[in-house]
Amino acid sequence: MKLFFDDRQLLHTPLRELHNGDWVPYAENVERPRSIARQFADWQPVRDFGMAPLLAVHDADYLSFLERAHGAWVAAGRSGDAIGYTFPIRHRRPLDFGRIDAELGAYSYDAGTPVAAGTWQSAYWSAQGALTALDHLAASGDAHGFALCRPPGHHAGRDYMGGYCYLNNAAIAARAAGAQGLGPVAILDVDYHHGNGTQDIFYEDPGIFFASIHADPRTDYPFYWGHADETGAGEAMGSTLNLPLPRGTDGAAYVPALDRALDAISAWGARFLIVSFGADTHSSDPISSFALEREDYGVMAARIAALGVPTLIVMEGGYAVGDLGLNVAAFLAGFSG
Numbered sequence: 001m002k003l004f005f006d007d008r009q010l011l012h013t014p015l016r017e018l019h020n021g022d023w024v025p026y027a028e029n030v031e032r033p034r035s036i037a038r039q040f041a042d043w044q045p046v047r048d049f050g051m052a053p054l055l056a057v058h059d060a061d062y063l064s065f066l067e068r069a070h071g072a073w074v075a076a077g078r079s080g081d082a083i084g085y086t087f088p089i090r091h092r093r094p095l096d097f098g099r100i101d102a103e104l105g106a107y108s109y110d111a112g113t114p115v116a117a118g119t120w121q122s123a124y125w126s127a128q129g130a131l132t133a134l135d136h137l138a139a140s141g142d143a144h145g146f147a148l149c150r151p152p153g154h155h156a157g158r159d160y161m162g163g164y165c166y167l168n169n170a171a172i173a174a175r176a177a178g179a180q181g182l183g184p185v186a187i188l189d190v191d192y193h194h195g196n197g198t199q200d201i202f203y204e205d206p207g208i209f210f211a212s213i214h215a216d217p218r219t220d221y222p223f224y225w226g227h228a229d230e231t232g233a234g235e236a237m238g239s240t241l242n243l244p245l246p247r248g249t250d251g252a253a254y255v256p257a258l259d260r261a262l263d264a265i266s267a268w269g270a271r272f273l274i275v276s277f278g279a280d281t282h283s284s285d286p287i288s289s290f291a292l293e294r295e296d297y298g299v300m301a302a303r304i305a306a307l308g309v310p311t312l313i314v315m316e317g318g319y320a321v322g323d324l325g326l327n328v329a330a331f332l333a334g335f336s337g
Helices: 031-037 060-075 100-106 119-140 169-179 196-202 251-268 294-305 321-334
Strands: 002-004 016-019 022-025 144-147 185-189 208-215 240-245 272-277 311-315
Touching: 002 119, 031 321, 060 100, 060 119, 119 144, 119 169, 119 311, 169 185, 169 196, 169 208, 169 272, 169 311, 185 196, 185 251, 196 208, 196 240, 208 251, 240 251, 251 294, 294 321, 311 321
Parallel strands: 002 144, 144 311, 185 208, 185 272, 208 240, 272 311
Antiparallel strands: 016 022
16 A cells, blocks of 8 residues: 655644633644654655645635635734634625634634644645545556545535644545546545535535544534434435444444445445545544544454455544554554455
8 A cells, every 4th residue: 555645744833722612732733644654664755736626626715715824814913823713603605804813714613723834835735645645546556545634634614624624635535536537436434523524515416425434413523514314415315424423432333333334335336435534533532532442443444445446545633642653554454454
């Protein structure tokens, strides 16, 4: 399996986030990718596929905002990381704003996703990593590839950021895979938190199947998405499958949900799979509440590999830095048996 990562993904270095009513050190920090990178010796270079694949998923005004947000924050006389504090809860009108504070709220939904000086560069190269891994799979015929995407992406929607995510790497790769004729394409999200951005992007798109196994949103972030009755809309009705699980779920309780998701992906006729992999399902994760252990990741990967379709794995969450690299290594090793 070829692995892809670019050092420019380390330029994103926010200092803090607002969590549970208090300022805390930013959890999605550079030690996360470093802990994973140390487990492998052979990383492949990331190529630049430009803005077109990003524009196929994200709104042009939103991309422009991300690129200039921190500069506008500094120009407004602010210091540190740009972070919103006002959010339109009912609906967002397409307004022209004269203040960065308003833009931060209009293009985000939480106060845990700051824009730092290097955020745009890191998010851009994170997406390019997913596209490079996809291009390799399409050209080589390899069965599996891994993109160490950082920042992660599955909480980012067409025109919003949140949950440490700015560009939706899995969605960008999925759209590109479909455009290359690799589909039908399915996305399997196995992060602890629901991939709300990915769901939103494809909720009315019958060409992409989205399945997510995650903590019950009645108790866990992102709360407003990921309930079992969310199954798609319009022509895409039935192309979304949400499988929320209770806190404390261990490997034995996780497997039936995974098998159900894989059966649905197989029945849908997927010929290409993208896995949004989060290791925040591990028992040691500081901001999550599942109880999977390292050996469970190999079991999970073997079941996914048994689908027998080309599979691109993109990295999402996982915040127990001491265990993260080993957990990712166990997951990737499971694809080769």
